[in-house]
Amino acid sequence: MKKGGARRTWSLRARLLGGGALWLLAAVGTTHVLLGWAIDETLERTFQDRLVVDLESLIAATDTRDGHLVMTRDLSNPLFERPFSGWYWQVAHGETLLRSRSLWDETLNAQTPVPAGALHVHQENGPGGRLVQVVERDILLPDLAEPVHVMIAAERETVEQDSRHLRTLVALCLGGLALGLLGAVTLQVAFGLRPVRRLGADLDALRARPEARLSPDQPGELAPLARALNAVLDHDADLIARARAHVGALAHGLKTPLAILTAAAGEGPTVPAATVQAETRTMTRLVERYLARARAETGSGSARGVRVAVLDAARRLQAPLAALHRRDLDVTVEGDESAFFAGDPDDLMEILGNLMDNACKWANTRVRVRAAWAGEAGDLVLVVEDDGPGLADHDHARALTRGARLDDTVPGHGLGLAIVHDLVALHAGTLDLGRSPLGGLAVTLRFPPPGVSRARGTA
Known part of the structure; x- marks a missing residue:
């Protein structure tokens, strides 16, 4: 671990090579053990078979003559x-002893086979104290009343030498194979990670050319990542472009009121209060308008996947709005309790706050908020309506224009519906203005289900 308790992160190359080396080591080790066992078994069986063949040859060559x-x-x-x-034979019958020239003046220790007449195998110290393996049995010959004991012996050193030699050869072969396979794995990992390195190089190149994008020609595993990164880059570029446009538009919008104030200041030592108030009000509307749009466009995507209960949010605004407008208003919240808004809770509160505040301004006695699911796709439909004078059809488009005020007797900057329109569009929703059954204006919002996008705009 690194200092500070941070865990060390292994590279993909190190992980793949380390994992491949471990599996290769386990496979080679297991193969070596199994092959060693097979070699020993084969050598033992071959050694034993050779002893038995020599014993049978010895039995065939043993006979009697004149008793x-x-x-x-x-x-x-x-x-x-x-x-x-190292190879010996011996035939014994009573005091008679026949033996191979290789034994010289040594003898083999006979052991009575059990059961009698069966082949018996054992190990003992032979000539020179060397370990030998003995196969022996008793046989009956004509003219002899007692059985004849026949023995063949051979030193085990030969078998053990062969075993060591073959095991060494197998180990060398497996070691060479392991090195070759490790080299092949290294090349394979390098080849497999080449698209990842190329993707990293393309990302570094984006610093020099921010307008560039990652190539869509990627392996299947990296294609979703490339698409996601391109989407993030497009989103950031769009935000930057919008921010520049807002700054430019704000600067352009402020030029006129500033020019008016400058001209008024040049006409005399004092500027009429009405002129100052009117132009500062215009500048305030512009600043609030673009601040609201900037917050909406940069913050609407920060809480994707969050579900906010619509009716609960509306109920939190009932009492504050009634107290704000200081009138005996009947603010009703009703609908499907399961209805939720998929997005930033602040965006929903901004939408409801502007719509309910606007409805409370114009209502005579009643304001109603309704939320429900509608359509086969399960769209969220949110309606805020009042029993006020309503809005003529030809004023609908103007009501959504920034800074537009249809009645100067009602306080405000003319930004409420325009801000709501921007927020709804950012969430791929639609906004309709119409006549409410209560008699006043009905603002209907429609949002698609989470994960579904469609063209932004006003229905």
Whole structure:
């Protein structure tokens, strides 16, 4: 671990190579163990079979003549003729003892087979104290009343040497194979991670060319990442472009009231209060308008996936709005309790606050907020209506224009519906202005289900 308790993060290359090396080591180790076992088993079986064949040859060459044991022929293995060669035979009957030249003046220790006549295998110290493996049995020959004990022995050192030699050879071969496979894995990892390195290089290149985008020609595993990064880059570029446009528009909008104030100041030592108030009110509307739009456009996507209960949010505004307008208003909140807004809670409160505040300004006695699910897709429909004078059809478009005020006797900056329109559009929703059954204006908002997008605008 690094200082401060931070966990070390391994690179993809290190993880892949480390994992491949571990699996390769386990596979090679297991193979070496299994092959070693197979080698030992094969050598032991071959060694034992050879001893049994020599024993049968010895039995075939043993006979009697005039009641005495004799060897009718020599065994084919020349090692039986070389003293202390490691291969020995012995035939015993009572006091009579026949043995191979290789035994010289040594003898083998006979053990009575159990059961009698069966093949018996054991190990003992032979000539020179070397360990030998013995196969022996009793046989019956004509003219002899007692059985004849026949033995073949061979030193185990030969088998053990062969085993060590083959195990060493297998280890070298497996080691070479492991190194070759590790090299192949290294090349494969390098080839497989090449698109990742290329993607990293493309990301670094974006610093020099912010307008560039990642190539869509990516492997299937990286294509979603490239698309997501391009979407983020497009979103950021759009935000920057909008911010520049807002700054430019705000600067352009402030030029006129500033020019009026400058001209008025040049006409005399004092500027009429009405002129100052009118122009500062205009500048205030412009500043609030663009601040609201900037907050809406940069903050609407920050809480995607959050579900806000619409009716609960509306109920939180009932008492404050009634106290604000100081009138005996009947503010009703009704609808489907399961209705929720998928987005930033502040955006929903901004929408409801502006619409309910606007309705309370114009209502005579009643304001109603309704929320429900509608349509096959399950759109959220939110309606805020009042029993006020309403709005003529030809004033609908003007009501959504920034800074527009249809009645100067009612306080405000003419920004409420315009701000709501911007927020609704940012959430891919639609806004309708119409006549309420209560007699006044009905503002109907419609939002698509989470994860569904459509063209922004006003229905």
